[in-house]
């Protein structure tokens with residue numbers, strides 16, 4: 001099939017509605033081909049990266065040595081303004097993989113599981129499996145759960161989850177934040193994951209089966225350990241420190257956290273996170289940032305091995321590739337480390353999508369969200385999407401990157417009983433911190449504990465909270481109106497799942513302050 005025909009084919013099958021007598025909620029998962037014969041459909045290579053913010057050359061970071069991300073960019077479209085729904089592994093992954101927002105998965109921390117919380121949900125790989133794909137997972141795709149019955153979500157895969165055991169450290173004694181060891185790539189787990197991924201690609205090339213191959217790399221998540229050759233790509237004294245390390249003007253206390261994930265390591269001296277009295281010392285900041293970049297280059301090299309395999313097996317043309325980092329990351333900005341916030345660096349993510357017949361080597365600044373991945377992959381593969389999904393298909397953008405889609409991204413984070421909902425437009429972000437509220441209960445506006453407003457055109461580093469600045473009154477009113485319309489729409493939608501009965505607000509502790517992954 002030539003490119004034009006394939007494009008028409010994809011557009012045609014992508015517009016099929018979910019119809020029939022079965023429940024519209026689940027029809028896509030239940031009424032389609034499960035025979036395993038799926039020849040002719042595009043394969044899917046689904047690559048997750050843990051805790052990667054866009055410190056990549058392809059995203060304009062001149063320090064980063066990341067040629068394989070740039071190589072991947074030539075395959076398809078790079079999304080420069082994509083946002084996660086929750087800057088923490090458990091919630092963002094549960095949301096992305098089910099295509100609904102955290103208030104519909106019931107996963108707001110590293111505890112809990114969408115399968116038990118909301119049994120109506122179908123995951124992306126599960127849906128592909130039920131549509132005849134071989135679905136295989138390895139590395140970190142779902143957040144690992146304590147309950148081994150649900151760990152790695154067996155329902156998603158057509159063969160047992162591929163294990164890739166490896167030591168966390170090669171030379172360190174004790175729990176260190178950084179390690180530089182002169183070892184080969186496969187001394188750490190991501191090198192083993194890449195090897196297993198290459199094996200699977202070769203195996204699929206031999207079998208000819210359509211596949212959904214999910215590969216989750218575990219760096220640059222802490223601890224920041226990588227082979228020495230990746231450290232050697234950078235000079236420690238040139239590593240960039242965060243330009244703005246203080247709190248904003250007119251700060252809202254709920255916006256911040258104590259950066260406990262970094263503090264647990266024995267080689268990190270005591271510091272006071274966002275408070276300006278005692279930041280992490282400069283030498284340690286440079287070491288951590290050096291290590292983070294080394295880890296990113298290490299992952300870049302593993303990505304290169306997957307692309308080599310796809311190309312050498314002649315499968316690059318007929319494989320959809322989706323690469324995503326589960327959320328962004330603080331590297332000292334706002335005095336914060338790790339993620340766990342609604343700020344730009346914690347919520348802006350890497351997302352790159354390539355597909356047969358779609359634009360190649362293009363970029364889009366459209367504001368998009370992770371919940372958009374699910375319907376996009378369904379449309380690209382001709383699979384009927386569940387009707388309840390919270391995102392929108394990005395196929396129009398993949399065909400024409402300048403085409404505008406919905407203009408807002410919505411996210412959330414919670415501090416104890418206070419939940420912060422965020423709306424991001426192409427220029428502004430507003431965050432509303434509300435006590436004892438989730439979007440599946442009616443919003444009455446009585447318990448708003450704080451409001452933030454940032455103008456990225458005039459203040460890209462979020463140094464000024466403009467929420468109480470009279471000059472921004474109209475901007476604030478507009479965004480607040482849009483956010484409250486979002487609450488209303490989500491509340492209406494929650495009736496599909498009967499969400500309030502699944503997880504009543506008063507019975508949930510809204511924990512999540514000190515989660516680490």
Ligand SMILES: [Ca+2]
Nearest residue numbers: 051089326517
């Ligand atoms: Ca993560």
